[in-house]
Amino acid sequence: MSPVMSRREDDPSIDNTRYQKGVRHLCENGITSVPRKYILPVSDRPNLNERQNLHDLNLKLPIIDFAQLQGPERSQVLKNLAKACEEYGFFQVTNHGIPMGVIQKMIDACKRFFDLPFEDRAKYMSADMSAPVRYGTSFNQKNDGVFCWRDFLKLVCNPLSDVLPYWPTSPADLREAAVTYSQQAKFLYIKLVEAVLESLGLVGTTMKEDEDNVWKEFQDGSHLMVVNCYPSCPQPDLTLGMPPHSDYGFLTILLQDEVEGLQIQSQGKWVTVEPLPNSFVVNVGDHLEIFSNGRYKSVLHRVLVNSSKSRMSVASLHSFGFDRVVRPSSKLVDEANPRRYKDTDFSSFLEYVSSCEPKRKNFLESRKLTSV
Ligand SMILES: O=C(O)CCC(=O)C(=O)O
Numbered sequence: 577m578s579p580v581m582s583r584r585e586d587d588p589s590i591d592n593t594r595y596q597k598g599v600r601h602l603c604e605n606g607i608t609s610v611p612r613k614y615i616l617p618v619s620d621r622p623n624l625n626e627r628q629n630l631h632d633l634n635l636k637l638p639i640i641d642f643a644q645l646q647g648p649e650r651s652q653v654l655k656n657l658a659k660a661c662e663e664y665g666f667f668q669v670t671n672h673g674i675p676m677g678v679i680q681k682m683i684d685a686c687k688r689f690f691d692l693p694f695e696d697r698a699k700y701m702s703a704d705m706s707a708p709v710r711y712g713t714s715f716n717q718k719n720d721g722v723f724c725w726r727d728f729l730k731l732v733c734n735p736l737s738d739v740l741p742y743w744p745t746s747p748a749d750l751r752e753a754a755v756t757y758s759q760q761a762k763f764l765y766i767k768l769v770e771a772v773l774e775s776l777g778l779v780g781t782t783m784k785e786d787e788d789n790v791w792k793e794f795q796d797g798s799h800l801m802v803v804n805c806y807p808s809c810p811q812p813d814l815t816l817g818m819p820p821h822s823d824y825g826f827l828t829i830l831l832q833d834e835v836e837g838l839q840i841q842s843q844g845k846w847v848t849v850e851p852l853p854n855s856f857v858v859n860v861g862d863h864l865e866i867f868s869n870g871r872y873k874s875v876l877h878r879v880l881v882n883s884s885k886s887r888m889s890v891a892s893l894h895s896f897g898f899d900r901v902v903r904p905s906s907k908l909v910d911e912a913n914p915r916r917y918k919d920t921d922f923s924s925f926l927e928y929v930s931s932c933e934p935k936r937k938n939f940l941e942s943r944k945l946t947s948v
């Protein structure tokens with residue numbers, strides 16, 4: 577490549593629109609170095625050397641055996657669940673009951689979606705944050721100063737009959753695979769919510785007449801699937817697949833392929849989550865931290881990319897309905913545990929993300945009444 581060419585490639589002011597088309601598009605056009613638009617300030621870059629040298633920076637997340645949770649050992653599993661949510665804000669679920677075939681079909685159909693010609697993917701690009709389907713790149717491509725090395729497909733899943741007509745028709749099996757997978761993920765979510773509420777001491781103590789309403793709220797709640805595609809990257813030490821962030825919802829159920837990349841912040845360090853075959857990574861979102869009045873932690877996480885393999889993940893973000901106000905459960909607030917968060921709702925979150933770079937956990941910080 578001539579020096580003139582490489583200068584052009586590095587200068588975002590020359591053609592910013594090409595970055596808006598995403599990293600797959602750049603890679604398909606033979607990028608051999610990371611353009612300046614993706615280069616993080618030194619202080620925000622991942623330290624990949626440190627990672628390779630320190631094996632103890634790999635983390636085996638606490639494991640919640642879903643089959644055991646339904647059996648006689650439930651109370652012990654609930655204790656482990658509480659500890660995981662307090663200490664890490666993350667755990668892995670094994671024996672989850674979702675058939676391998678359902679997972680494989682989902683991953684496979686999504687991979688073929690990202691393999692479509694750019695024009696076919698681009699049909700779903702939209703600046704409307706509440707569109708039922710949205711293809712895009714980076715974290716918040718309208719506002720991000722530095723782009724991250726990720727393209728995404730976001731599918732709103734609830735109410736399904738309203739949103740399904742907007743979902744991609746190509747590849748032909750994507751809709752069916754995504755509907756089946758989303759229903760299974762929702763079932764798992766509801767079961768995990770049951771466990772989370774019980775672990776917080778809320779099931780059985782809530783007033784009977786309230787219980788049906790509570791369940792309906794979770795059943796009818798928001799459900800967004802985010803398919804993340806992280807192409808292999810020529811200089812993974814300069815950029816990130818996703819910047820540090822916390823998830824806005826109640827719980828996120830993450831399906832990742834066998835390629836590692838997810839890191840969570842634990843005791844002030846970035847630690848890599850070792851992928852465990854046939855399991856899901858589940859994390860506490862901002863709404864659960866608020867709902868639990870700070871007992872369960874919505875923890876910062878980020879994604880590394882690597883030079884040899886592309887990676888894919890499917891995050892199912894579940895929460896209350898978009899019109900619902902989220903606040904600490906009244907049962908978890910008393911004189912010894914004063915209320916720690918303001919009321920919040922989805923529209924204030926949307927306003928926040930559309931108006932600034934949602935780096936780090938600023939949104940959650942902005943909801944705090946006192947330091948937790
Ligand atoms: O790809 C991953 O491992 C994490 C994705 C994630 O954090 C998200 O979609 O919010």
Ligand SMILES: [Fe+2]
Nearest residue numbers: 821822823877
């Ligand atoms: Fe996340």
